[in-house]
Structure formats: C-alpha cells, structure tokens
Amino acid sequence: TREELLTINAGDLYVDGSRRGGMISQCMAAGSIEGALVDVRTKDGTIKHVSVSIRLRREEAGPVLESIIRDFTDQYEVERRLRALTNVVSYSADAIIAVDPECHVTSWNLGAESIFGYTASEMIGRPYQILVPEDLKEQFTDVIKRRVEEEGRLLGFETERLRKDGTRSPVSITVTRLQQNGGPDLGWSVILRDLTETRTLAEKSERLAQELYSRNRLDGIVGISRTMEEVRDRIRRVARFNSSVMLVGPSG
Numbered sequence: 001t002r003e004e005l006l007t008i009n010a011g012d013l014y015v016d017g018s019r020r021g022g023m024i025s026q027c028m029a030a031g032s033i034e035g036a037l038v039d040v041r042t043k044d045g046t047i048k049h050v051s052v053s054i055r056l057r058r059e060e061a062g063p064v065l066e067s068i069i070r071d072f073t074d075q076y077e078v079e080r081r082l083r084a085l086t087n088v089v090s091y092s093a094d095a096i097i098a099v100d101p102e103c104h105v106t107s108w109n110l111g112a113e114s115i116f117g118y119t120a121s122e123m124i125g126r127p128y129q130i131l132v133p134e135d136l137k138e139q140f141t142d143v144i145k146r147r148v149e150e151e152g153r154l155l156g157f158e159t160e161r162l163r164k165d166g167t168r169s170p171v172s173i174t175v176t177r178l179q180q181n182g183g184p185d186l187g188w189s190v191i192l193r194d195l196t197e198t199r200t201l202a203e204k205s206e207r208l209a210q211e212l213y214s215r216n217r218l219d220g221i222v223g224i225s226r227t228m229e230e231v232r233d234r235i236r237r238v239a240r241f242n243s244s245v246m247l248v249g250p251s252g
Contacts, residue, residue: 015041
C-alpha cells in the first residue's frame with residue numbers, strides 16, 4: 001500500500017542495490033533518465049521487471065527525484081521467449097526459410113546457408129524457386145503449392161533441392177502457411193531437412209546386404225520346389241546381417 005511504501009527505503013526494493021546509486025548519479029548529472037530496465041522485489045518476494053524513468057526537480061529545500069515505474073514483466077517475458085525462439089531458428093541445423101505470398105525469400109537461417117551454400121544476403125528477396133530443380137518445377141506447383149494452399153501445411157514431403165554449386169540435395173520439406181488472425185496470407189514457413197547422410201547410409205546398408213547375400217547365394221542348388229524357395233527366402237533375410245549360414249540335412 002501507499003502507507004507501506006512511505007516507510008520503505010526505495011533502495012531496498014531493488015534486486016541489485018548498486019543500480020539505484022548509479023541511476024541517481026546519472027540523473028543528477030543529466031537531469032533525467034528514461035526507461036531504465038531494472039529488477040525489483042515485491043512484497044511477497046516475487047521479482048518483477050520494471051521500466052523506470054526519473055526526472056530531477058530542483059527546489060529551495062534541495063533536489064527532488066520524481067520516478068515513474070511501469071511493470072514491464074509480461075513484455076519482458078514475451079521478448080525473452082522471442083529471443084530464445086530466434087536463436088533456435090537462427091542456429092538450427094535444418095534450413096528454416098520464410099517466404100512472402102509471392103514466394104520471395106524473407107528469412108534465411110544458418111542451416112539454410114550450410115545446406116545450400118547461399119548466404120542470407122544472397123537469398124533474401126530472391127524467388128524460392130531457384131532452389132527447385134527444373135524437372136521438379138511441376139511437382140512444386142501442382143503438388144506442394146496446391147496442398148499448402150488447400151490444407152494450410154505439408155509435412156515431411158521428400159524431394160530434392162538445388163545447392164548453389166548446382167548439385168542436388170535430397171530433403172524432407174515441412175511447409176506451413178502463415179496467416180494473421182485468419183486474415184490474408186503472409187507467406188510460408190519452410191523447414192528443409194537434409195537427407196544426404198540418411199540416404200548415403202541407406203545405400204551403404206543396401207550394398208552391404210547385397211554383398212552378404214551374394215556370398216551366401218544358393219543358385220547352384222538344384223531344385224525350385226516351394227521348400228527350396230522358403231530356404232532361399234530365409235537365407236536372404238539372414239544375409240542382411242553379418243552372419244554365417246549352415247544347412248543341415250536329415251542325416252546331420
């Protein structure tokens with residue numbers, strides 16, 4: 001209450017007491033302070049973020065400091081979360097791109113730079129379609145763009161995109177249409193995950209499986225009965241692992 005505040009030293013409200021002394025010195029020298037952000041402790045011990053403006057008024061009895069304090073806590077939390085989200089987007093290994101309704105790039109993170117080789121200054125303002133291979137332009141228009149316009153999003157669609165050096169990169173695309181309170185489209189957010197390493201590992205695994213299978217082929221065994229086909233099928237499955245196969249007949 002007002003009565004309680006009148007009995008408290010203002011310095012006791014500051015989480016960092018040294019801030020008040022510095023602000024008073026600054027105000028005495030400059031005549032005023034506008035919007036200094038400080039942390040204060042409330043009656044129940046809660047810490048709030050406030051904006052403090054101080055004006056120096058000189059009177060015969062001595063200088064008087066008039067303060068206006070605004071609770072900045074909610075806005076501070078929103079901005080803190082926004083900064084955290086911005087850092088996540090900026091430093092994500094995935095390419096995170098924003099485009100306007102005409103598909104011109106408006107945002108380009110470090111992940112996009114790493115995957116495609118273009119810097120943000122090279123891409124912002126340019127058409128997103130420069131990343132789309134010529135033979136996939138129709139897919140972009142007739143599949144991706146149509147589905148986003150009709151459904152509002154597209155999740156995990158696998159395709160390919162062009163790097164700056166002209167090579168192609170397999171990617172998984174997730175697209176979300178951006179709207180403000182149900183109003184007109186603001187564009188898209190596009191997240192592209194590079195599948196190059198995944199595809200390479202899959203290809204190596206397949207080659208290894210084929211190699212192991214070829215080492216254990218039964219093509220020389222006479223007979224194409226159903227039983228032999230079942231044996232071959234089982235060995236194909238076993239051959240996908242680094243295993244040895246032994247066939248044992250009735251006599252052992």
